[in-house]
Amino acid sequence: MRRETVDLQQARYVAIDAAESAGSLLRGRSDRHFDVWAKSEGDLVTELDLAAERLIVDRIRARYPHHQIVSEEAGTLSGDVRWNWLVDPLDGTNNIAMGLNVYTVGITLCLRGLPVVAAVHEPGSGHTWSAVRHQGAFAGRDRPLVRRERPPRSRPTLAWNQGYRVTPEDPTATALRLVLDRESTRVLRLWAPLLSWVMLARGDLDGIVGYEIGELDLHAGALIATEAGLRVTDPSGRAFDPRVGTLTEDRSLVAGTGEAVPWLLELWSAAEKLSSRVPDLWDS
Known part of the structure; x- marks a missing residue:
């Protein structure tokens, strides 16, 4: 397999163009009838996912024919594993299936498992955000993404993201939701995680809590947020490992923000203590 050098800014433009083209396709077809299938418990796939995926894969293959691609529906498409593209062609499938215009397209390029380029496009607004590791985050094509300061308030606005495998009876998830609802002004449950990340990056949210989440709709948003100056940790407070894992x-x-994360970690700790009592709530 040929080893190649990749201009990361050029790869960012390729990702932006592919995401925006897929967004145009989705926007043009979302108000028509389209087929929907159940993929797993609580998870759906539509013909729009498949069409957007084909478009994105073709665009990446045309520019980088030797790279590996891992996509939401197609799975792993073989290539040079040193360069690996992660594609979420429609982040928010459940929303679009019920007529909600809340969804995004996400694309990430990884080098030896480390995300180095990201692009997220929101078809509803036509806005795009992107990032290159150690080179900053961008709004639009080349404008630096500057996070606006949120007005002082006693209670924050947060987003909650959870994986499809999380059941209603999960005691930790239940405890986390209870604690977050109690301590915040509002907790958004968008079912479009990448949109949560760009909202955090641009200053619309104070924080995100993710529980047992997937990776295809994680890394593009996390890279944009960290390049915009946000902090990401695991629940113990250790710096979050940005390398791509098993995609489970x-x-x-x-x-x-640096101020919000310690407070969120305290809430997580409080929720873990509460979780042992959650089964009693279900039985009462």
């Missing part, structure tokens, strides 16, 4: 839904994290 087993990553938990908190993310936010």
Whole structure:
């Protein structure tokens, strides 16, 4: 397999163009009838996912024919594993299936498992965000993404992300939701995790709590947020490992400003203590 050098800024443009083209396709077809199938418990796939995926894969293959691609529906498409593209062609499938215009397209390029380029496009607004590791985050094509300061308030606004495998009876998830609802102004449950990440990066949210989440809709958003100056840790407070793992839904994290993360970690600790009492709530 040929080893190649990749211009990361050029790869960012390729990711942006592919994501925006897929977004245009989704926007043009989302108000028509489209087929929907159950993929797993609580998870769906539509013909829109498949069409957007084909478009993105073709765009990446045209520019980087030797790279590996891992996509939501197609799985692993063989290539040079040193360069690996992660593709979430429709982040928010459950939303679009019920007519909610809350979804994104996410693309990540990884070098030896480390995300180095990311692009997230929101078809509904037409906005795109992107990042290159150690080179910053961008709004639009080349404008630096500057996080706006949120007005002082006693209670924050957060986003909650959970994986599809999390059941309603999961005691830790239940305890976390209870604690977050009690301590915040509002907890968004968007079912479009990448949108949560860009909202955090641009200053619309104070923090994110993710429980047993997947990776295809994680790494693009996390790279954009960290390049915008946000902090991401695991629930114990250790710096979050940004390298791509097994792509299963087993990553938990908190993310936010330097001031918000310690507070979120305290809430996580309080929720873990409460979780032992959750089974009693179900029985009562």
